[in-house]
Amino acid sequence: GTTYLADYTPHPFSIDKVSLCFRLAPGATRVQTRIEMTPLSPGAALRLDGEQLRLISAAIDGVALTPSDYLITPSGMTIHPAALPEAPFTLETEVEIAPEGNTALEGLYMSNGMYCTQCEAEGFRKITYYPDRPDVMAPFHVRIEGDLPVLLSNGNPVASGPGWAEWDDPWPKPAYLFALVAGDLVAHSGSFTTASGRAVALNIYVRPGDEDRCAFALGALQRSMKWDEEAYGREYDLDIFNIVAVDDFNMGAMENKGLNIFNSKLVLASPETATDTDYERIEAVIAHEYFHNWTGNRITCRDWFQLCLKEGLTVFRDQSFTADMRLGPVKRIEDVIALRARQFREDQGPLAHPPRPDHYREINNFYTATVYEKGAEVVGMLRTLVGDDGYRKALDLYFDRHDGQACTIEDWIAVFQDSSGRDLSQFKHWYTDAGTPRLSVTDDYADGNYTLTFEQHTPPTPGQPLKASRHMPIAVGLLSPNGDEVVPTTVLEMTEARQSFTFPGLSSRPVPSILRNFSAPVVLERAASPAEQAFLLAHDTDPFNRWEAARSLARQTLMDMTKGAPPKAEYLDAIGRLLTDDSADPAFRALILRLPGEDEIAQALHASGTTPDPEAIHTARGALMTTLAHRHEAALSATYEAMAVPGAYTPDAAPAGRRALRLAALALLTQIDGARRAAALFASADNMTESLGALSNLITAGKAEDALEQFRSRWQDVRLVMDKWFLVQASLCPPETAAERVTALAADPAFEWKNPNRFRSLLGGFSANHAGFHRADGAGYRFYGDWLLRLDPLNPQTAARMSTAFETWPRYDKTRQTLVRAELERIASTEGLSRDLSEMTARLLG
Numbered sequence: 019g020t021t022y023l024a025d026y027t028p029h030p031f032s033i034d035k036v037s038l039c040f041r042l043a044p045g046a047t048r049v050q051t052r053i054e055m056t057p058l059s060p061g062a063a064l065r066l067d068g069e070q071l072r073l074i075s076a077a078i079d080g081v082a083l084t085p086s087d088y089l090i091t092p093s094g095m096t097i098h099p100a101a102l103p104e105a106p107f108t109l110e111t112e113v114e115i116a117p118e119g120n121t122a123l124e125g126l127y128m129s130n131g132m133y134c135t136q137c138e139a140e141g142f143r144k145i146t147y148y149p150d151r152p153d154v155m156a157p158f159h160v161r162i163e164g165d166l167p168v169l170l171s172n173g174n175p176v177a178s179g180p181g182w183a184e185w186d187d188p189w190p191k192p193a194y195l196f197a198l199v200a201g202d203l204v205a206h207s208g209s210f211t212t213a214s215g216r217a218v219a220l221n222i223y224v225r226p227g228d229e230d231r232c233a234f235a236l237g238a239l240q241r242s243m244k245w246d247e248e249a250y251g252r253e254y255d256l257d258i259f260n261i262v263a264v265d266d267f268n269m270g271a272m273e274n275k276g277l278n279i280f281n282s283k284l285v286l287a288s289p290e291t292a293t294d295t296d297y298e299r300i301e302a303v304i305a306h307e308y309f310h311n312w313t314g315n316r317i318t319c320r321d322w323f324q325l326c327l328k329e330g331l332t333v334f335r336d337q338s339f340t341a342d343m344r345l346g347p348v349k350r351i352e353d354v355i356a357l358r359a360r361q362f363r364e365d366q367g368p369l370a371h372p373p374r375p376d377h378y379r380e381i382n383n384f385y386t387a388t389v390y391e392k393g394a395e396v397v398g399m400l401r402t403l404v405g406d407d408g409y410r411k412a413l414d415l416y417f418d419r420h421d422g423q424a425c426t427i428e429d430w431i432a433v434f435q436d437s438s439g440r441d442l443s444q445f446k447h448w449y450t451d452a453g454t455p456r457l458s459v460t461d462d463y464a465d466g467n468y469t470l471t472f473e474q475h476t477p478p479t480p481g482q483p484l485k486a487s488r489h490m491p492i493a494v495g496l497l498s499p500n501g502d503e504v505v506p507t508t509v510l511e512m513t514e515a516r517q518s519f520t521f522p523g524l525s526s527r528p529v530p531s532i533l534r535n536f537s538a539p540v541v542l543e544r545a546a547s548p549a550e551q552a553f554l555l556a557h558d559t560d561p562f563n564r565w566e567a568a569r570s571l572a573r574q575t576l577m578d579m580t581k582g583a584p585p586k587a588e589y590l591d592a593i594g595r596l597l598t599d600d601s602a603d604p605a606f607r608a609l610i611l612r613l614p615g616e617d618e619i620a621q622a623l624h625a626s627g628t629t630p631d632p633e634a635i636h637t638a639r640g641a642l643m644t645t646l647a648h649r650h651e652a653a654l655s656a657t658y659e660a661m662a663v664p665g666a667y668t669p670d671a672a673p674a675g676r677r678a679l680r681l682a683a684l685a686l687l688t689q690i691d692g693a694r695r696a697a698a699l700f701a702s703a704d705n706m707t708e709s710l711g712a713l714s715n716l717i718t719a720g721k722a723e724d725a726l727e728q729f730r731s732r733w734q735d736v737r738l739v740m741d742k743w744f745l746v747q748a749s750l751c752p753p754e755t756a757a758e759r760v761t762a763l764a765a766d767p768a769f770e771w772k773n774p775n776r777f778r779s780l781l782g783g784f785s786a787n788h789a790g791f792h793r794a795d796g797a798g799y800r801f802y803g804d805w806l807l808r809l810d811p812l813n814p815q816t817a818a819r820m821s822t823a824f825e826t827w828p829r830y831d832k833t834r835q836t837l838v839r840a841e842l843e844r845i846a847s848t849e850g851l852s853r854d855l856s857e858m859t860a861r862l863l864g
């Protein structure tokens with residue numbers, strides 16, 4: 019069935035205290051649950067969620083229930099009102115579960131012999147009978163019995179002995195934040211003293227042998243704790259904070275109270291095994307999960323429709339953290355690249371939904387770029403509208419007013435309205451409406467007055483044909499024709515469908531810099547000439563818009579090249595100037611040197627009314643790289659040499675930026691040097707960033723067979739590195755034969771497809787091979803569909819998530835559309851398909 023936001027009703031019982039006792043055994047774990055509760059609305063039945071549980075016993079106030087007292091279905095247990103006391107009572111149950119056979123990786127499962135849990139969103143119901151909804155919050159006491167050296171749960175450790183441990187979490191929490199870990203683990207430990215003097219023990223638990231790859235994650239945790247005190251005034255609230263790394267995990271990581279559980283790829287790092295990008299991502303996700311302690315745990319969500327209340331805000335917080343730890347403008351550009359690649363793409367296809375959806379069949383299908391990344395953009399716009407001080411005031415009020423509560427987007431907006439005195443009712447459309455607004459601009463100059471006229475329009479999305487105008491902050495600056503800034507950044511607030519803003523007192527017609535720092539998540543439709551773009555790239559004071567000018571020049575050049583036009587001279591010249599501009603940061607230059615990806619070009623062609631041709635896009639992109647390489651060979655070669663980083667590897671932003679620029683130059687040079695430099699770098703690299711960068715270039719050049727063998731024999735025992743081996747081949751191999759390549763890789767004994775990271779490396783890599791995946795004969799679609807069907811019975815969550823590769827089908831020609839639809843229909847009509855994947859295929863088919 020479908021769940022609707024409009025159907026929300028409060029739970030008719032309060033849960034005052036929960037005690038759990040686990041007797042661990044792989045095939046038959048016993049869970050005893052004791053829930054103290056108070057009826058709030060007399061006569062109500064007690065509905066408990068529960069799936070795949072074998073009930074052993076149930077009792078109220080010590081008296082066993084008989085089968086006539088309750089009803090059990092595959093989704094839960096309902097205790098009849100007649101069997102319930104009117105006063106506070108205690109419900110005790112015992113169930114049996116089988117973690118060993120749990121391949122869905124939701125609830126209590128096993129990974130490499132260790133027990134672990136994933137309860138968000140609705141996994142706790144696979145552990146015991148319970149009101150598994152986020153607005154039911156309670157303090158938990160947990161006892162674990164099991165013959166394993168490390169036994170962990172939420173909160174503070176209270177007692178332990180051989181084969182058992184007890185944990186107590188004083189902070190009331192919803193069941194989705196419950197966690198348990200048991201295994202043969204070792205800790206990399208440290209500590210942190212909070213601003214008010216609380217000493218917190220920090221541990222990162224990993225499998226023996228991995229402990230020397232934890233130091234960076236620990237440092238990232240300490241930096242996050244400090245930053246949250248300084249930027250948000252938020253202190254940690256327990257004596258201990260544990261992180262556990264697990265190899266089998268459906269998502270990135272999980273913010274369980276005091277016991278975060280992470281995909282090991284987001285914890286383990288050493289220079290030899292992790293890239294600069296991995297390091298940056300580890301720091302960001304450690305921060306993200308830590309920040310959830312306040313935005314998610316202390317203040318949680320009333321229901322799952324409010325998911326972006328915690329996720330959008332927490333992504334916004336982790337983005338701000340990374341911006342402070344590294345280079346702010348570079349981080350902003352990276353975030354916008356990712357937003358366009360994932361969220362704009364989602365918003366423009368059949369899966370478009372608002373940051374706060376109003377119905378779902380399977381909530382796990384809504385952990386999306388829209389909820390997370392667009393959710394973060396909406397928080398960013400709120401900050402722009404009320405200013406930095408206004409934002410801090412609003413957040414202080416949020417924490418004051420709602421600590422300990424399960425809240426809604428309405429609560430969140432009310433905090434901004436009440437603290438700023440502003441009316442945000444129109445702004446709320448950003449939360450409730452799907453779709454990316456299009457913003458067009460015209461300008462006019464007369465008598466010293468410069469006028470910008472904006473028009474906004476949001477195309478229809480599934481279920482939302484008509485769109486209201488959005489309240490959007492448009493940050494604008496004006497430059498004089500000689501390149502001086504004559505009007506510094508000013509935030510215009512647009513609320514109408516069409517609206518003009520006039521800047522008086524200008525002695526000549528200025529050049530506008532619009533949507534600085536990407537102040538609103540919209541598509542700016544503005545026919546700026548290549549000369550004007552080149553001017554902005556050279557003179558704008560806003561780094562984001564300098565990059566944006568180069569990006570749109572590159573995008574337009576590539577779009578024209580797919581139709582047979584030659585590369586734009588303005589673009590080629592601008593790249594030459596930037597390459598040798600030593601005043602620009604290397605990381606920033608690297609971003610400008612890297613061309614838009616093939617999917618971005620396809621998205622842009624489709625938006626401009628042209629059906630994208632994947633082969634033509636691939637060819638055009640390669641041709642532009644070759645042209646750039648010939649044109650700027652000397653400067654690229656000099657940059658490649660100059661950006662070599664001497665001395666020992668560190669993952670800091672400065673050397674990482676140099677390596678990024680070096681590899682961006684290498685990608686162009688490889689087009690014309692017979693992969694000579696890439697081969698030399700592969701042979702000499704002492705860090706994974708350069709090793710993998712070199713290998714990627716060798717693959718693109720078709721000269722990687724020996725290198726791939728060497729890489730494999732060196733890293734065959736390091737899972738996270740072998741994931742990269744699969745990923746680079748699937749994503750970068752020549753598209754004409756990519757389907758054959760991934761078919762061979764899938765038959766490789768190292769393709770452990772039940773491991774989500776390995777599955778994502780091969781399948782996700784392949785779908786990123788744009789022309790390979792979209793090959794005209796449909797071989798790519800068929801390969802992909804076969805694997806989704808194979809994974810679905812074991813792990814529906816990951817199968818459903820991976821099905822989003824098909825979301826762009828309406829962009830392409832009729833032949834490809836027919837092929838994708840046939841594939842989706844084949845999947846949809848498969849007997850026994852999961853709820854997860856069947857919701858996705860239904861939405862994908864529209």
Ligand code: ZN
Pocket residue numbers: 306310328329332
């Ligand atoms: Zn999160």
